[in-house]
Amino acid sequence: MTTFDDAVVAGVTGHMNGDHGTDNLLIVQAFAEPTATAARMVGLDSVAGDWVAxxxxxxxxVKIxxxxxxxxxPSIRTQVVALCMQAYDKLGIEKSEH
Known part of the structure; x- marks a missing residue:
């Protein structure tokens, strides 16, 4: 497992929470907590993302x-987008642009 420095984690979580709040919730609902009503990304490493739902x-x-x-x-973004697309599929939601 690779950990990322604090600036990378802050950049990714800040972007996800600032621009992709709905995606955070859909990811959490699809893969961990179907009844979650809110979610925010709080951390990540090379194998998973961490959210609070x-x-x-x-x-x-929640770790996904x-x-x-x-x-x-760059591959963090690729994996977040892939996870989001899988969440849309799993929940039967039309995909948005990323």
């Missing part, structure tokens, strides 16, 4: 594996 008013930590390892910053 609101489930019945309680925050729950990437489809393939993310070995550098």
């Amino acid at each position: 609101d489930v019945d008013g309680v925050e729950k930590a 594996a990437w489809p393939e390892p993310a070995l550098d910053r």
Whole structure:
């Protein structure tokens, strides 16, 4: 497992939470907590992303594996998009542009 420096993690989580809040929720609903009503990305490494999900008013930590390892910053984006596309498929939702 590869960890990324704090600046990379902050950049990715900041972007996901600022621009892709709905995608965070769909990923969490598809792969971990179907009844979640909110989710925010809080961390990541080369094998998975970490989210906090609101489930019945309680925050729950969620770790979801990437489809393939993310070995550098560009591949993090690739894996987040792939995971999001899989979430759309699993939930039967029309895909948005990324």
